[in-house]
Structure formats: structure tokens, C-alpha cells
Amino acid sequence: MSVAAVITHRRPGETTEAVRTLIEIARSRRVTLHFTEDEAAKHGIELAPFLEIVPELGDAVDLCIVLGGDGTILTALRRYAGTGVPVFAVNYGEVGFLATIDPNGLAEDFARAFAGEFDTIELPTISVGRPDGTWSALNDISVHRKAGLRVADLAYALAGEEIGRVRCDGLVISTPQGSTGYNLANGGPVLAWGVKGYVVSFIAPHSLTARSLVVAPDDELTINNASREEAVEVHVDGRPTLELKPGEDIHIEFGQSYGTLAQIPGASFYHRLRERFGRLAR
Template identity: 35%
Template sequence: MSVQPAVVRRVLLLAHTGREDARDVARAFVKALSSHGIVVRALAEEAADLELDPDDLEIVAGGDDDAACDCELAIVIGGDGTILRAAEITHERGTPLLGVNLGHVGFLAESEPEDVESTITAVVEGRYTSEERLTIDVSVFTDGQLVTSTWALNEASVEKAARERMLEVVVEVDGRPLSRFGCDGVVCATPTGSTAYNFSAGGPVVWPGVEALLMVPISAHALFARPLVVAPSSTLAVEVLTRTGGSGVLWCDGRRTVDLPPGARIEVRRGERPVRFVRLHAAPFTDRLVAKFGLPVQGWRGA
């Protein structure tokens, strides 16, 4: 009779090393999870910056593209920017992300600093679920040739490269031109990103359970330049017109950039790989909106 080897549980720890409070929270997770036999993996540079004991960790190189291999989840300590960076690291593996918010709004995070103890307990006991979030795949063409392919969780924004020069574009949906206008840019967002740049640009808030793509012009000089919500099977496109000589820049999640010469074409469609987020409790998205934005609900007489 063969003896089955014990299953090793492993989590990846990622943190905003520039925050003092991240060090204490990271240490709490490492100490508690290790004491329960869960292996905590960390990037070498982050472990050093957080002053974590390497004897308590499984260390991997900071440039390791497979840092999330064999990890059941990634614990992310920081704000939404840190979670977006974690999404880049774990995207290929599809590792669920558990965000512990140390930022201002922290819309992508599931836990707050005061909830660290209960969050640790939930991880140890495996009392969590995960949900998939739609992403977008982004393709950039110049002279009809594909030059860059990338992806985003929140949004891909086409923006003017020079402050003094407006960007003139034609936007397209499903292979058909919709409108031409001068603008500061165009945001193509996911429902997850609807509370990020899309929100600041005047786009709608879309519940995460809705599968859709969003397109929102930024400061457009046009009679018809309204926010659009289209089917998840649709393809959005933005063409930078050549006649004005204006160049642009593509930003993906505010982290990755691509220069856009006049004549560039950007196509956005539903991503092949979703991003997964850990959920510790089934709180309605409405409650998250109220809490994160401090919305006034006094006087409500519902159920």
C-alpha cells in the first residue's frame, strides 16, 4: 500500500514595500501562515525591503516570470496599484488575488488592516472563494502591421502625447466607424475598471457581474461623444488620425505604455485570460460602493 505524499500549501506574498505599515502586516501573515505549515513565497527584493526573515520564506528572484507557480493564492498588501502589479505577476497562472488594503480607496482589495487576524484565519481554514473578472486584450497596429500585444484588468487608455496638442481619433465598434473627434484621449475599460479611470472620465459604474466593454472619450470636442457600453463579444477600436500630426500614447492599467504614432490603430477585445479575486464573504457590490465612496444612505427604509 503506497503512502500518498502530503500536499504542501503555498501562497505568494506581494507588498507595497514603500509603506511602513506593509512591513508589520507582511510579518503577521508570514508568522501565522508558517506556523500552520503553509509555505510563504516572496520575491527576494521585496523580502529584503520588508525586512522579513529569509528562513521563514521561500525566496524567488524578482524577475521570475513563474513566481506564482504552485501557489493557491497571492496575498497582496497595498493599494489598487499594488494589486494591479500582482495581477501582472500572476496572470499567466490565474492565481487568485487576496488584497489587503493599505491604500486610500482600495476598490480591488477584499480586506482592511483591522481584518488581518480574521483574514489569516480564513486562509488557514480555506474559507474563501474566488470570482473571475473580465480582462481585455489590446493590439496595436502601425501601417497595418501588429507591433504590440498586451492586456489590462482595468483599462486601456489612448491619450495625447503632448499637452498642447489635441489628439484626433476615429472610434469604431465591431468593424464599423462610429465618430471622429478631437480629444484628450479615449478610455476602453472593463466592469472592474469602471470605478477607476473610467469613473474619473465620466463613464458609468458597471457591476462586476455584468459582462461588457466600455468606451469613454476624455474631454472630446464633439456633439456626440458619449460613454458607450457594448457586448463582451464586441471589438472596440481607436485610430489616431494622421492629418493632424498628433502622436499618442497607450496606457494599460496605468503601468505599461506604448507610443502611438499618427496612423496607429488600437483594437480592444475581451481577454482570453480572466483575473481571479479571492472573496471572504458575499458582500453585495452596492455595499462596497457605499463603503469605498462614503455614499450617504441615511434615511433608507428598505428591508
């Protein structure tokens, strides 16, 4: 490793000491760290040997170090999706399901990261498209009725075949890694990492027959806002992104690009599932 990007979450008081350790280890390994101007201001970092302050993070890095929770890790994975740059994440969040490590023994862990002593796993995106653009998510894309308005009326089709029409508060389309988030809260199935495909689950459906559905990876999902009056919102990884007016369609595709997540050698999805979610249940 010779160059690494650094991204941290919005609470610098929790990560400043770890950033100092990261800078120290990077200098000892002659690795240049890239910080955006916002990140540098957040941690009081100034230009110095092996420290560069850049307007925005570029692709010409060997690694991205993240200090934060799953939201910050998703930001990094989206930024470097399709580039092959691994994201090495230290958990400073509540769950940290995507994190590589917890913040214990960071000096040794950062040294291993810069030595490339980690495995990687490719995490697929799902993309929502319509004529004015395309947006990609690492976790999920969700459709929601607007606050204070009537329930959504959504029709959906797969591979050109209409499946159904449901009155509901919304629906969630999740990747395997996103299936442990909003989808799980809806009662949808958990997909193990490595499963090729995605899952559609409904938010408070007004139906006895609306059930979650695991979809084959090559089958495009079309969602139509079947309401005659009410627009609905489309969120990408939890962020409001676009509006779907009455009668409009959006199209969802799986695996247009992949993010690369670093893992400790020998780590597995099932270990993460037990440690993160089993721990919360105790």
C-alpha cells in the same frame, strides 16, 4: 493551502507589522511563503523554514497575498491572470475598491485565507494588440494626447463598423471593475461586476455628440490615430506602454483572460460601491 506568494506596496513602514503577522500565521498553518528578493530586502526577511526567497514569483502557488492599494492589487491580478490563483488583498491604499479586507484583525483573517474560507470572482481583462505585441489590463486601457501637443484626433470602430471620429484629450476603455476609476471620473457609467462587456468614454471631447458607450463583449474595438502629425500615448492600467503614430491602429478585445479575486463570503459589488465611494462622499 501549502504555498502562497506575497506582494506588498512601496511603503514598507506601513506593512512590515502585517508581514510579521502573516509569517507567524503561515508557520502555524505550515504554509510556505514566497517573497521575491526585492520584497525580502524591503522587509528584512531572510531564508528560514516556511520562507522562500525567489528570483520571481511563479505559478506554482495556491494563493497570492497582497498588502497594498488598488495599484498593487492590479499588479498581482495581472501576474496571476489566467492561472486561477486567487488574489487575497489587504487594503493599504486610499480607496481599496479591489481589496478583500481592511487591515483589522489580520491574524484571524490570514488564518481564514490559508483555510480557503473565501469566495472568488473572475475579473475580465481587456487586451490591446498590434503586430509587435499584446498587452492586457484589468482596469483600463487609455489613449492620451502628448503633453504640450495638440488635441488628439481619434477615429473608432466596433465590430468592423466605424462609429465616429472625435477630437479630444483621449479616451478610456474600461472593464467592469475598472469602470469605477478613470471612466467614472470622465462621467462614464459604472458597470457592475458580472456584466459582460466594457465601456468606452472620452476625455474632454471637443464635441457635443461624443458620449460614453457600453460595448458587447465579443465586439472588437479599433482605434485609429487620425491625426496627420501628432502621435498619441497608450496607457495600460495607468502605465505608459506604447505610442500610436499618425495613421496607426490598435485593436481592443475583451475577456482574453481573467484574474481571480478573493472575497469575504457574502460580499457584493454593491456593498463595495457603498462602502468605498459612499464613505469618501461623507
